[in-house]
Amino acid sequence: QQQVKQSPQSLIVQKGGISIINCAYENTAFDYFPWYQQFPGKGPALLIAIRPDVSEKKEGRFTISFNKSAKQFSLHIMDSQPGDSATYFCAASIGNAGNMLTFGGGTRLMVKP
Amino acid sequence: NAGVTQTPKFQVLKTGQSMTLQCAQDMNHNSMYWYRQDPGMGLRLIYYSASEGTTDKGEVPNGYNVSRLNKREFSLRLESAAPSQTSVYFCASTKSGTARAEAFFGQGTRLTVV
Numbered sequence: 460q461q462q463v464k465q466s467p468q469s470l471i472v473q474k475g476g477i478s479i480i481n482c483a484y485e486n487t488a489f490d491y492f493p494w495y496q497q498f499p500g501k502g503p504a505l506l507i508a509i510r511p512d513v514s515e516k517k518e519g520r521f522t523i524s525f526n527k528s529a530k531q532f533s534l535h536i537m538d539s540q541p542g543d544s545a546t547y548f549c550a551a552s553i554g555n556a557g558n559m560l561t562f563g564g565g566t567r568l569m570v571k572p
Numbered sequence: 573n574a575g576v577t578q579t580p581k582f583q584v585l586k587t588g589q590s591m592t593l594q595c596a597q598d599m600n601h602n603s604m605y606w607y608r609q610d611p612g613m614g615l616r617l618i619y620y621s622a623s624e625g626t627t628d629k630g631e632v633p634n635g636y637n638v639s640r641l642n643k644r645e646f647s648l649r650l651e652s653a654a655p656s657q658t659s660v661y662f663c664a665s666t667k668s669g670t671a672r673a674e675a676f677f678g679q680g681t682r683l684t685v686v
Contacts, residue, residue: 463614465614468612490672491672493674495675500679500680501679501680502576502662502664502677502678502679502680503615503662503675503677504676504677505674505675508672508674510672548614548615550614552672554672558603558666558672558673558675559605559617559620559630560615560617560675561617561631562607562614562615562616563614564612564613564614565612565614
């Protein structure tokens, strides 16, 4: 049973468009929600993260929206670029539990020029 | 500026063979982790080591053993490989004592068991 469910599995967006990836979680003890970006042949790398005491966090073209009551959070990539083409993973962890991450299934994003 | 280094990058094993995946980090991190990545499943935690001298099971530990050799190195051993262990394996590390710490990943080991 996956504790963090991610959708869609794949996404194709035109250059300049908005990419939206959604995640839902079940464990209400989760209190840290990072997004990782993975390029082919590489390990995942932290992109942006949010804590549940805020509803939105923005870093450049990347924004996390968080809805605690619905137990959902999403990643928005504004003005998507071909260089954003990668696999994106949402994740969740419990802050005082060893930093172990529970990952969603991943979304393969392709941004067409 | 190596970060987290995994060896080997690729490996093919026959069913029943054993092997050890090596991981080393040079960031003076105390906590280290082994994940496996399978299509549609994301990354799942196999084992982790919160600090030197300690190891604990993660979500999918069956068929694996680990050794925290020292602060830098954390190895993953498959004693009798099975086709179900075909996967990409990632080692990661985090700064000790910091909740919600960023995880740094190696480049992965692609393992095929035939």
